[in-house]
Amino acid sequence: GAGVSQTPSNKVTEKGKYVELRCDPISGHTALYWYRQSLGQGPEFLIYFQGTGAADDSGLPNDRFFAVRPEGSVSTLKIQRTERGDSAVYLCASSATSRTGELFFGEGSRLTVL
Amino acid sequence: SQQGEEDPQALSIQEGENATMNCSYKTSINNLQWYRQNSGRGLVHLILIRSNEREKHSGRLRVTLDTSKKSSSLLITASRAADTASYFCATDSQGAQKLVFGQGTRLTINP
Numbered sequence: 001g002a003g004v005s006q007t008p009s010n011k012v013t014e015k016g017k018y019v020e021l022r023c024d025p026i027s028g029h030t031a032l033y034w035y036r037q038s039l040g041q042g043p044e045f046l047i048y049f050q051g052t053g054a055a056d057d058s059g060l061p062n063d064r065f066f067a068v069r070p071e072g073s074v075s076t077l078k079i080q081r082t083e084r085g086d087s088a089v090y091l092c093a094s095s096a097t098s099r100t101g102e103l104f105f106g107e108g109s110r111l112t113v114l
Numbered sequence: 115s116q117q118g119e120e121d122p123q124a125l126s127i128q129e130g131e132n133a134t135m136n137c138s139y140k141t142s143i144n145n146l147q148w149y150r151q152n153s154g155r156g157l158v159h160l161i162l163i164r165s166n167e168r169e170k171h172s173g174r175l176r177v178t179l180d181t182s183k184k185s186s187s188l189l190i191t192a193s194r195a196a197d198t199a200s201y202f203c204a205t206d207s208q209g210a211q212k213l214v215f216g217q218g219t220r221l222t223i224n225p
Contacts, residue, residue, distance in 0.1 A: 004156075033212065042202050042215035043157065056212050091156060102147070103213060105156035 002026060004106035006092050012112045013082055021077040021109045025094030032075050033103060034067055035091040043091055049075060082113045119216050120203060126222040133190040135219040137203030138183075144206050146179055147213065148188050151200045160188075160201075193223045 005024040013019055025032050031050055035043035045059040049069045057067070064082075069075040079086055089110050093103040121136045137146070145164045149157040163170045163179045163186070170177045176189040190197055200220050204213040 031211075035215075042217045045212050045214060048212050050211070056210070059212075093157075101145075102159045102162060103149075103157070105149075105158070107156045 004092055004094055004104050006090075006106035006109050008109055009107065010110045010112075012114065014114050015082060015084060017082050017113075019079045019082055019111060021079075021090050021092075021111070023075045023077070023092030023094075023106060025073065025075070025092070026096075026104055027073075029094035029096050029104070030072070031095040031097065032069060033093045033095070034075070034077050035093065037089045037091055037108070046077070046090075079111075082111075084113050087111055087113045120201070120219045122219060123217065124220045124222070126224060127193060129193060129195055129223050129225050131193055133193050133197070133221055133223075135188045135201050135221070137186045137188070137216055139186075139203075139205045139216075140184065141205075141207045143181075146177075146186050147204045148175075148177060148186075149202045149204060149215075151202065151218070153199075157202065190221075193221075195223050195225045197221060198223045 007022045033048050034046040036046055037043045047067050048056040052069055052072045064080045066078045089108040091105055091108045093105045095101055095103050119138050127133055143165055145162055147162045148160045150160050151157045161172045161175055161177050163177050174191045179186045200218045202215050202218045204215045206213050
């Protein structure tokens with residue numbers, strides 16, 4: 001399909017482990033966003049890429065979280081030393097414009113830290 | 115942090131009735147968007163209204179924006195069971211390029 005693809009859809013890990021979540025945006029979309037959503041809450045902004053660079057990473061909760069987009073397309077969200085509080089659905093979205101317009105979301109990666 | 119706050123948090127109505135959800139925000143914005151999320155799925159864009167617009171329609175959706183009150187409303191007319199979902203407003207503050215979402219309204223349409 002031509003939508004935003006996120007893998008894995010589900011990830012169960014143990015406390016202290018390292019996790020990578022992948023996002024494949026819509027082809028040609030220059031803007032890419034990562035959000036985190038806890039049960040019953042709205043999406044919480046984590047980081048925004050314009051091309052290869054992180055234009056705004058003010059939402060990353062601490063230095064255990066890091067994201068890259070080396071070629072301006074696929075992005076990987078990396079979480080080190082996972083904690084139980086990291087359990088959430090991680091949503092990726094992409095947009096065709098550099099100014100905030102319509103976001104196209106993936107189905108999310110559900111992370112459970114035991 | 116959440117910029118928008120939706121009201122009510124939950125709404126349950128009968129099929130065929132109209133559903134109104136409200137959103138308030140804190141800072142000046144470029145535009146305001148509404149998204150829908152079915153349980154366990156990603157968000158789907160519904161409508162975008164710019165700060166210089168007051169009202170916008172799309173099918174059974176009607177969105178209003180009052181920048182003086184920093185509020186917006188989403189009206190769904192002639193609701194259907196398939197409209198059951200969570201609805202979120204999202205704003206981009208002037209000078210920022212990120213969308214900030216509210217907590218959402220959980221809408222249930224009873225057949």
